[in-house]
Amino acid sequence: MSTEESMHLFLVGLVRLQLETITYFGQITGANPAIPGMFPNMFPLATSQPFSALPVMPVQAMTQQATRHARRVYVGGLPPTANEQSVATFFSQVMAKIGGNTAGPGDAVVNVYINHDKKFAFVEMRSVEEASNAMALDGIIFEGAPVKVRRPTDYNPSLAATLGPSQPNPNLNLAAVGLTPGSAGGLDGPDRIFVGGLPYYFTETQIRELLETFGPLRGFDLVKDRETGNSKGYAFCVYQDLAVTDIACAALNGIKMGDKTLTVRRANQGANPQQPKPEQESILMHAQQQIALQKLMLQPALVATKVVCLTHAVSADELKDDEDYEEIVDDMRQECSKFGTLVNVVIPRPPHDGEPAAGVGKVFLEYVDVDGATKARAGLNGRKFDGNQVVAVFYPENKFAQGDYEG
CATH class of the missing domain: 3.30.70.330 (RRM (RNA recognition motif) domain)
Structure with missing residues (x-):
């Protein structure tokens, strides 16, 4: 076959391929596409409507893949009860509360992957800017536990800088979710x-x-x-x-x-x-x-009062069963009455829903006078209960009277 014949067959095949391409896209869109690499009006069609060269979805998919490293955040320290839905709902809600949503109405979270063994998740946001705003949520309380919010290991700062803001918006309303700027974030690095x-x-x-x-x-x-x-x-x-x-x-x-x-x-x-x-x-x-x-x-x-607070004397697990709880109260009353006349023994218990509660793990001893409380503090501080070394301190009487066991 001569060179001229080979070139002729090549051109015929190319024309046939381009005709098939035009027919295919014309069936989808009813449009007259402009095919890159071809001369205008080489294959005139009846319709003169404009044609978009490529469908939209593949372009969006390519964009999402290119920005994914900058739209994901690492969330560590998750409680065992966390699942994909609860994490997605929580972070979508808090992002809306702080004013962190910048990609329009709807949820900021589009995907969540959880590693249950290591208690962390990757949370994918809709946009780079929303992921940067989420970085301000470091230390937020999720299901009773503070969680870490960090950049994932595949985050590329230099590349991310070309895709959108890399720092949270300084005007976020963090107070709406119980956070303050810098309250828990920024705790990495050599100056920690x-x-x-x-x-x-x-x-x-x-x-x-x-x-x-x-x-x-x-x-x-x-x-x-x-x-x-x-x-x-x-x-x-x-x-x-x-x-x-x-x-x-x-x-x-x-x-x-x-x-x-x-x-x-x-x-x-x-x-x-x-x-x-x-x-x-x-x-x-x-x-x-x-x-x-x-x-x-x-x-x-350290000022002496009538109330002594013991820490590390009991654990939350020991206080869940009613019989065990009553036995612990009786034992404390008997042991601590040796130092003076007890008016009251208060041992806060954990609630049934498992949420943290003020004072759980502490024992409060109210004596009839300061002398009894002073002897109790001196006698109990440093002693061991079930292998735990107890710390005994005086507790403000006004706070105890108000039922405030937070201190």
Whole structure:
């Protein structure tokens, strides 16, 4: 076959293929398509309606795949009861409450994948901007437990920057879902501080006030028992001004707070915190003076009252059965009556729905006078019940009278 004949057959085949393509798309759309690579009016058709070269869905699918890494968020620390539907509904609702939906009406969440063994999920949002807004939800309480909201490992910051905003909108209404800007977020990185040895009776507000002696916090997380909501005695924080990180560690580490000694250091540095630089010494001295004042403010927790609070004496599981509960109350009453005349013994119980409740895991002993309470605190503090070392502190009488067991 000659070269001319081969070229002729090739052109005939090409024309036939293009005719079939035109016929196919014409059947779908009734339109006259403009076929790339062909001359205008090569194959005139009866209709002159415009034609869209490709169906819409494949383009959307390609766009979704290209932006998927920037539209997904990692959610860690999920409770065992979580499922795809509950996670999708929850995050769609909270996104609407904070004003984080930017892709129009409807749910922000389009897909959820859960790894039940490792208790995490990937939550896919409709848009890149909505995924960035969801990053502000780090630390939100889901089914009674705070969850972590992070970027997935396949997130590409440089590529994501071309697709939409990479930071949450600063005008989000986080208060609508019980969050404050920087309340739990921003706790990753080399400037994260570990704060250990916190007295269990210190409230979250008191700890923040102590730490904020050095400046405002960008992130703060007091670690609590998931069942009882009580402090575990340690926290993590990050300062807005990272230059004060080592100053705060040097000033706070080793300070006596009640019957505890604080351990404060960079979380990734081990037991030897970095010392502040010479030019920071004056700032350190001023901060130590402020800490001394803070300690005076925190001393009321040690003022003797008629009420003693025991922590780590009982667990939530021990309090669920009615007979076991009554037996524990009787045992406490008998043991603690040795120190003075008891007026009341209060042991808060967990609710039947499994939700955290104030005071669960604590025992409150009300004595007829301060002398009895003082002897009880001295005699019970540090003792072991079922292998647990008990912490005994005085509790404000007015809060106890009001049934406020949160402190």
